[in-house]
Amino acid sequence: MFAEILPLLSKALGETIYMVVVSMAIATAIGLPLGVLLHTTAKGQILENVAINQTVGSVVNAVRSIPFIILMVAIIPLTRFIVGSAIGTTAAIVPLVIASIPFIGRQVETSLKEVPSGLVEAAQAMGATPFQIISKVLLPEAMPGIVSQLTTVIIALVGESAMAGAIGGGGLGDLAIRYGYQRFRPEVMIATVVVLIVLVQAVQFAGNTLAKRLDKR
Amino acid sequence: MIKLSGIEKIYDSPSGKVHALKGIDLDIARGEIYGIIGLSGAGKSTLVRCINMLERPTAGKVIVDGQDMMTLTESQLRQARKSIGMIFQHFNLLSSATVYDNIAFPLKLSGMGAADIDKKVRPLLELVGLEDKANQYPSQLSGGQKQRVGIARALANDPKVLLCDEATSALDPQTTKSILALIKDINQKLALTVVVITHEMQVIKDICDKVAVISDGVIAERGSVLDVFTNPQHRITKEFISVLLSNDLPAAFRGNEISQDKTPGSFLLLRLIFLGDRADDPVLAKMIRNCAGLECTMLFGNLDEIHGVPFGRFIIGLSGADDAINNALNFLGGEDVRVEVIGYVRRNPAAVE
Numbered sequence: 197m198f199a200e201i202l203p204l205l206s207k208a209l210g211e212t213i214y215m216v217v218v219s220m221a222i223a224t225a226i227g228l229p230l231g232v233l234l235h236t237t238a239k240g241q242i243l244e245n246v247a248i249n250q251t252v253g254s255v256v257n258a259v260r261s262i263p264f265i266i267l268m269v270a271i272i273p274l275t276r277f278i279v280g281s282a283i284g285t286t287a288a289i290v291p292l293v294i295a296s297i298p299f300i301g302r303q304v305e306t307s308l309k310e311v312p313s314g315l316v317e318a319a320q321a322m323g324a325t326p327f328q329i330i331s332k333v334l335l336p337e338a339m340p341g342i343v344s345q346l347t348t349v350i351i352a353l354v355g356e357s358a359m360a361g362a363i364g365g366g367g368l369g370d371l372a373i374r375y376g377y378q379r380f381r382p383e384v385m386i387a388t389v390v391v392l393i394v395l396v397q398a399v400q401f402a403g404n405t406l407a408k409r410l411d412k413r
Numbered sequence: 414m415i416k417l418s419g420i421e422k423i424y425d426s427p428s429g430k431v432h433a434l435k436g437i438d439l440d441i442a443r444g445e446i447y448g449i450i451g452l453s454g455a456g457k458s459t460l461v462r463c464i465n466m467l468e469r470p471t472a473g474k475v476i477v478d479g480q481d482m483m484t485l486t487e488s489q490l491r492q493a494r495k496s497i498g499m500i501f502q503h504f505n506l507l508s509s510a511t512v513y514d515n516i517a518f519p520l521k522l523s524g525m526g527a528a529d530i531d532k533k534v535r536p537l538l539e540l541v542g543l544e545d546k547a548n549q550y551p552s553q554l555s556g557g558q559k560q561r562v563g564i565a566r567a568l569a570n571d572p573k574v575l576l577c578d579e580a581t582s583a584l585d586p587q588t589t590k591s592i593l594a595l596i597k598d599i600n601q602k603l604a605l606t607v608v609v610i611t612h613e614m615q616v617i618k619d620i621c622d623k624v625a626v627i628s629d630g631v632i633a634e635r636g637s638v639l640d641v642f643t644n645p646q647h648r649i650t651k652e653f654i655s656v657l658l659s660n661d662l663p664a665a666f667r668g669n670e671i672s673q674d675k676t677p678g679s680f681l682l683l684r685l686i687f688l689g690d691r692a693d694d695p696v697l698a699k700m701i702r703n704c705a706g707l708e709c710t711m712l713f714g715n716l717d718e719i720h721g722v723p724f725g726r727f728i729i730g731l732s733g734a735d736d737a738i739n740n741a742l743n744f745l746g747g748e749d750v751r752v753e754v755i756g757y758v759r760r761n762p763a764a765v766e
Contacts, residue, residue: 318505321465322519322570323491332521336509412550413508 201387204371209391211285212367215357219289220350223296228342230256230297231304232330242316242326256298264295264356268363288365292356300349307341308334340411347403351396358392368392414606415441415464415574420473422459433459434470435630441623446600446607448621448638450653453612456630461576461610465497466490478573495523498567502579504559506551506566513538513547516565523570537565541595557588564595568603575599577609581616593620614653618642618719626650639719643688644751658726662758663712666730671756680710680730681738682755685745687725697729700744706737728755 234256236242237249262270268291272282275290311334319333335342358369368388376385422434433456441447451457462468463475466482475482480493506515516537520530538544541561551559560580567575577596581589597620600607609621617624617638625635626649633647642658645651651660661667666682675681687696701709713728731738745752 312503312505314501314503314505315507317467318499318501319518319522321467321494321497321499321576322522322566323494324522325491328522332518333507337507339509410509412510413552 201384204375204384205368205387205391208361208366208368208371208388209395211365212354212357212361212369212395215285215288215292215360215365215367216350216353219292219296219353219357220346222289223293223300223349224346226293227297227300228304230301231308232334234301234305235308235334236326236330240313242320242329256301259294259298260302262295264291265359267291267295268360283364285366288357288360288367292353292360295356296349296353299352300346303345303349304338304342307338307345310341311337340407340413343403343407343410347400347407350399350403354392354396354399414443414445414478415439415447415608416474416476417460417463418474420460420463420475421471422456422463422468423471433630434463437473437627437630437632439625439632439635441606441608443606444600444604445623446597446609446621448609448611448617448624449627450611450614450617450624451627452649455627457610457612457627458578460627461578461608464574464576464608465494465499495519495570496572497574497576498570498572499576499578500560500563500567500580502582504551504556504563504583506559506562508551511548511550512543512554512562515551515562516569518566519569533569534565537568540568540599541565555588556584557592560584560588560592561595564592564599568599573606575605575607577607577611579610579612582611582613589616590619596620614657618657622720626653639688639722639724642719643686643724658715658717662755663728665760666712666758667761669758669761671758673756675735675757676759679757679759680732682712682758683729683731683745684753684755685725685727685729686751686753687723687727688749688751689722694749696745696748696750697727699748700741703744704737704740706734707741708732709741730758 230252233252234249237245237252239246259267271291271294275287276282278290279287281287315333315337316329319329324332357365357367358372361367361369361371362373364370368391372385372388375381376388417437417439420434420437421432424431424433437460449457449460459468463470464477464482466475470483477493477497482490482493485493507518510518513534516534517530520533525533538547541564543558543561543565546554546558551562554562563580575596580596581592584592593616596607596609599605609616611617621638623636624638624641626633626641626647628647628649634641634645634650641650642654645654662682666680672679687694697709701707708731710730710732711727712730714725715727716723716725718724731741742752742754
């Protein structure tokens with residue numbers, strides 16, 4: 197029996213990892229600059245611009261207030277436009293990315309806020325440009341916090357990817373629903389949950405270790 | 414080197430407009446160590462930030478090394494700031510960078526290559542005595558060592574001016590001494606103009622040539638440190654100095670009524686200030702010899718020096734016949750000593766043997 201579940205599990209795990217890794221990479225590439233924008237345009241910051249800050253902030257809040265399951269269904273036309281299909285592992289990446297971008301933006305913003313303002317002032321006193329302040333002061337100083345926050349995002353993505361899987365995206369969620377639930381095979385359900393637990397633990401451990409290594413405070 | 418004229422700074426705060434600086438004029442000569450002292454909230458930190466435009470004055474003119482800072486474009490200002498080093502109360506070092514990289518930071522901002530950076534950073538590490546800490550992170554250093562890194566970093570671009578914003582306020586007295594000695598040392602070695610912001614008179618006394626006392630957004634008093642110390646005019650200056658130089662009466666007299674008229678059993682208390690070469694003249698001995706019938710009690714004495722100039726402060730109590738006391742006052746009036754008559758005070762009964 198175990199021999200029968202194993203290939204199913206490993207295929208599903210591969211799909212989950214694929215969805216999470218690709219979504220995370222794309223969402224971080226957009227969410228990180230978004231977080232920088234949210235922080236640096238806020239009042240009293242180096243690129244203060246209340247109009248931009250409030251507009252972007254409202255959009256971020258709006259997207260974040262949509263539950264993932266609804267967002268996923270609501271953007272099916274967009275998904276179909278980008279991927280060519282609304283079903284499948286790759287199609288699941290579109291809603292995962294869209295849900296994660298504002299999440300990452302806020303998390304990065306929170307980490308950047310914790311950089312003491314004196315450091316920015318010191319860099320300004322040394323004649324640093326705003327870009328240099330971002331790349332050489334804010335991001336390196338906030339990096340341990342950003343890594344911790346991104347770890348949280350990855351774990352949230354594992355959960356969301358399971359939801360995406362349930363509507364035809366593949367991955368561990370799909371396996372648990374189709375075999376474990378619909379075919380009344382509790383052993384598949386349990387095996388899936390165990391794999392998910394191990395996966396989340398591993399991600400958290402790796403994130404903590406990296407954050408700790410980066411933190412020189 | 415630095416010329417501030419008519420500096421005004423008005424902030425908008427939730428509780429209305431705050432007038433932080435109300436027309437400050439200040440002239441700081443090349444190579445000078447200029448102290449600015451004030452209580453917290455007096456505007457001194459805002460004032461020092463006006464010099465490198467971290468705070469833009471609402472009105473007034475800021476000239477640093479012949480350059481009108483108010484009219485510079487953003488990129489010209491960044492360039493100008495490279496010749497104005499600054500150190501801070503809380504050091505503001507990058508926690509994610511080593512000592513070496515913190516010192517190299519301003520050079521990296523200028524796009525200098527690694528080899529050239531190394532040529533600049535090594536001597537700076539040596540100057541501040543941290544050669545063996547190059548690869549440590551700020552969290553592994555003591556407060557004094559962190560400020561040494563701050564100083565080395567501030568000097569990396571070969572600035573003409575060094576701004577010190579409460580640079581020793583977070584340090585213990587011994588470490589303060591060594592950091593002040595380092596600042597004095599680089600001031601002399603590099604002919605650097607230094608502006609020192611502090612709330613501690615000891616800092617002013619230890620290293621400054623000149624001092625401005627700032628209170629409520631205006632300069633209450635200014636002058637050479639020696640003049641201000643020996644002859645303070647403004648109430649706030651006297652308060653700052655009294656922290657270092659107590660003005661209290663000796664315990665045996667404290668709390669008793671001070672009268673301008675002689676009362677039975679009272680002493681006429683005088684505060685004497687000797688300055689310069691005369692500080693060790695035998696003035697008191699001469700006074701006693703010249704005034705028959707005068708009793709003189711030494712109640713308090715302190716000899717100090719400011720920039721190598723001896724500076725003595727004494728409180729003496731005179732008693733005896735009126736003639737003798739008047740003679741003594743006349744005699745002291747003719748000597749090179751500053752006399753302040755406190756008044757007639759009775760000794761506490763408990764203190765009488």
